[in-house]
Amino acid sequence: MKRDKNIPLTETVYYILLALLEPAHGYLILQKVEELSYGHVRMAAGTLYGAIDNLLKLKFIKPVPSEDSRRKVYVITETGKEILHFDLERMKHMIHITEKAFNSENGVKR
Numbered sequence: 001m002k003r004d005k006n007i008p009l010t011e012t013v014y015y016i017l018l019a020l021l022e023p024a025h026g027y028l029i030l031q032k033v034e035e036l037s038y039g040h041v042r043m044a045a046g047t048l049y050g051a052i053d054n055l056l057k058l059k060f061i062k063p064v065p066s067e068d069s070r071r072k073v074y075v076i077t078e079t080g081k082e083i084l085h086f087d088l089e090r091m092k093h094m095i096h097i098t099e100k101a102f103n104s105e106n107g108v109k110r
Helices: 011-019 026-036 045-057 078-105
Strands: 061-064 073-076
Touching: 011 026, 011 045, 011 078, 026 045, 045 061, 045 073, 073 078
Parallel strands: none
Antiparallel strands: 061 073
16 A cells, blocks of 8 residues: 555544444443553543544544444444554554664664
8 A cells, every 4th residue: 555645643543443443432432542542542522523524534434333323333444444554564664663773772783
């Protein structure tokens, strides 16, 4: 995949996409994001729903049928998975070159 203008993902969007590897409604997404980030990322409902609207427009997520008509449930799309994976690979590369730089700075060869 060529570089997408939406990369890098914001930390919030990254965690939302990760949370939506399984279908979830808004409150569950908030809980999953907080859990996945070990409490470092907490969102207000307005922030979440603004992000959801944007992710729907980008076709990174889609609504899915729900037994509870009061709750909208979403799941990541194949496009969303590709973007999430692309950003993961970008971060892995950054970590690799940073570790390499630190190791060579300290005289350690890998």
